[in-house]
Amino acid sequence: xxxxxxxLFFVILLIFVFMPLVKDIKPLSELGVxxxxxxxxxxxxxxxxxxxxxxxxxxxxxxxxxxxxxxxxTTAGIGFLLRKRSTGKxxxxxxxxxxxxxxxxxxxxxxxxxxxxFTHGHLTPGGGFQGxxxxxxxxxxxxxxxxxxxxxxxILNWLESLSGGFYIILGLLGLLLAGGFLDNRFLPLGKFGxxxxxxxxxxxxSLIGLKVGAELVGIISxxxxxx
Amino acid sequence: xxxxxxxxxxxxIIGLWGMLTRKHLFRMILGFSIIDTGIHLIIxxxxxxxxxxxxxxDSDLSTFDAVxxxxxxxxxxxxxxxxxxxxxxxxxxxVYVVQMKRQKGSLDIxxxxxxxx
Numbered sequence: 001x002x003x004x005x006x007x008l009f010f011v012i013l014l015i016f017v018f019m020p021l022v023k024d025i026k027p028l029s030e031l032g033v034x035x036x037x038x039x040x041x042x043x044x045x046x047x048x049x050x051x052x053x054x055x056x057x058x059x060x061x062x063x064x065x066x067x068x069x070x071x072x073x074t075t076a077g078i079g080f081l082l083r084k085r086s087t088g089k090x091x092x093x094x095x096x097x098x099x100x101x102x103x104x105x106x107x108x109x110x111x112x113x114x115x116x117x118f119t120h121g122h123l124t125p126g127g128g129f130q131g132x133x134x135x136x137x138x139x140x141x142x143x144x145x146x147x148x149x150x151x152x153x154x155i156l157n158w159l160e161s162l163s164g165g166f167y168i169i170l171g172l173l174g175l176l177l178a179g180g181f182l183d184n185r186f187l188p189l190g191k192f193g194x195x196x197x198x199x200x201x202x203x204x205x206s207l208i209g210l211k212v213g214a215e216l217v218g219i220i221s222x223x224x225x226x227x
Numbered sequence: 228x229x230x231x232x233x234x235x236x237x238x239x240i241i242g243l244w245g246m247l248t249r250k251h252l253f254r255m256i257l258g259f260s261i262i263d264t265g266i267h268l269i270i271x272x273x274x275x276x277x278x279x280x281x282x283x284x285d286s287d288l289s290t291f292d293a294v295x296x297x298x299x300x301x302x303x304x305x306x307x308x309x310x311x312x313x314x315x316x317x318x319x320x321x322v323y324v325v326q327m328k329r330q331k332g333s334l335d336i337x338x339x340x341x342x343x344x
Contacts, residue, residue, distance in 0.1 A: 007247035011240055018236050027229055028276045031294060035301055039293045042300075043284050051282035051297065055304040067308045074315040078322045125283065129311045192284075212311065219318050223325075 047189035048122040048198035056127065057201050057208075061171065061182030068211060072164065075215045082222045095145040103145040110138035118209030122198040128205040132212025139217045143224040153218070160214040163207040170200055170207070231272035238265030252324045252334050256317060263313040267306045274302030 031039060038055060048054040056064055118131025174183035184204065190197035238261055245258030275298050280288060282297040328334055 004248060007244065010247065011244050014240060014243065018240075022233060022236055025229075025232055025273070028274065028299060031276075031297075031299055032301075035299045036294055038300060039282065039297055043293070049284045051284070051293075051300045052303045052307065055300050056307060060304060064308065067312060070312055071315050074319045077319055081322045081326050123283075125281065127307070129307060133311070133314070216314075219315075223318070223321065 048201050053122045057204050058184050078219055099145040103141050107138050118206050121205040122201045128208030129212050131209040135213035136216035139220055156214045156218050163210040167207045229272055235265045235268035250336050256320050270302045270306050274299035
């Protein structure tokens with residue numbers, strides 16, 4: 001009881017801390033200085049129709065690299081913690097016929113949709129992270145219906161390492177051939193708004209998509225073995 | 228001060244309340260996820276400008292008047308990365324819970340007394 005009272009007290013205190021913060025927030029009416037520069041020159045400089053993508057992949061590319069690193073470290077931590085198989089018996093209910101047929105019909109479509117999302121990241125809302133998560137969701141479906149399709153961990157590990165390595169190599173190529181690390185302009189920018197445009201952005205985003213997809217599939221299949 | 232910002236702060240408070248009062252480990256992680264969502268909502272709402280559109284150029288949005296027509300792209304980019312990090316951290320926490328359950332066979336936080344004072 002006294003504990004609950006303390007938590008209530010703490011939460012009310014937090015509300016009083018937030019109150020002036022919330023009051024002082026004025027709705028934005030103009031873009032900030034950095035955003036204005038991105039909005040003015042972003043499309044011309046990098047050739048990507050989706051401005052968020054040019055911010056994520058090129059202008060703030062180093063942050064994205066750091067984020068991919070965080071994701072890698074989490075996956076490594078999960079692999080380390082779950083390296084021992086659980087000893088308990090796996091008492092799973094059998095998947096129903098509807099789920100099985102539905103999965104075998106939907107699985108290739110979902111994977112295809114994921115690939116579409118990360119190859120069109122520079123044109124439409126989407127990109128590597130979203131595409132990777134969509135691909136991982138297909139694997140969740142696969143685990144729920146126990147179709148025995150082994151996800152080969154060696155292939156997954158190779159895919160992850162290779163896409164991570166190529167991501168760094170592309171960044172270094174930008175440093176050598178264009179303006180700076182992760183600069184996309186060492187490839188021709190192409191026609192604005194087409195799939196083969198925006199220099200190296202589609203390639204980098206596809207690599208990120210493959211890497212995120214492989215990592216999340218690894219996490220999910222490791223967790224799926226637990227019970 | 229928009230309604231979405233207030234909603235975000237409300238979600239943070241609800242999530243913190245959940246983390247403080249629940250005893251079940253999974254529910255504490257759920258509280259963390261709710262806090263995460265609240266933070267994302269706040270960041271996105273800070274970059275929103277009323278009556279403007281998403282920063283994606285097409286036939287309706289030319290590059291010339293983009294400065295006066297799009298919302299701030301930087302918070303969107305930030306949240307885009309934050310969501311994936313949140314997902315990975317949640318997965319890591321769940322794995323910790325799996326390990327704790329293996330060690331002691333309990334999902335109740337009050338059974339773990341090593342760090343209690």
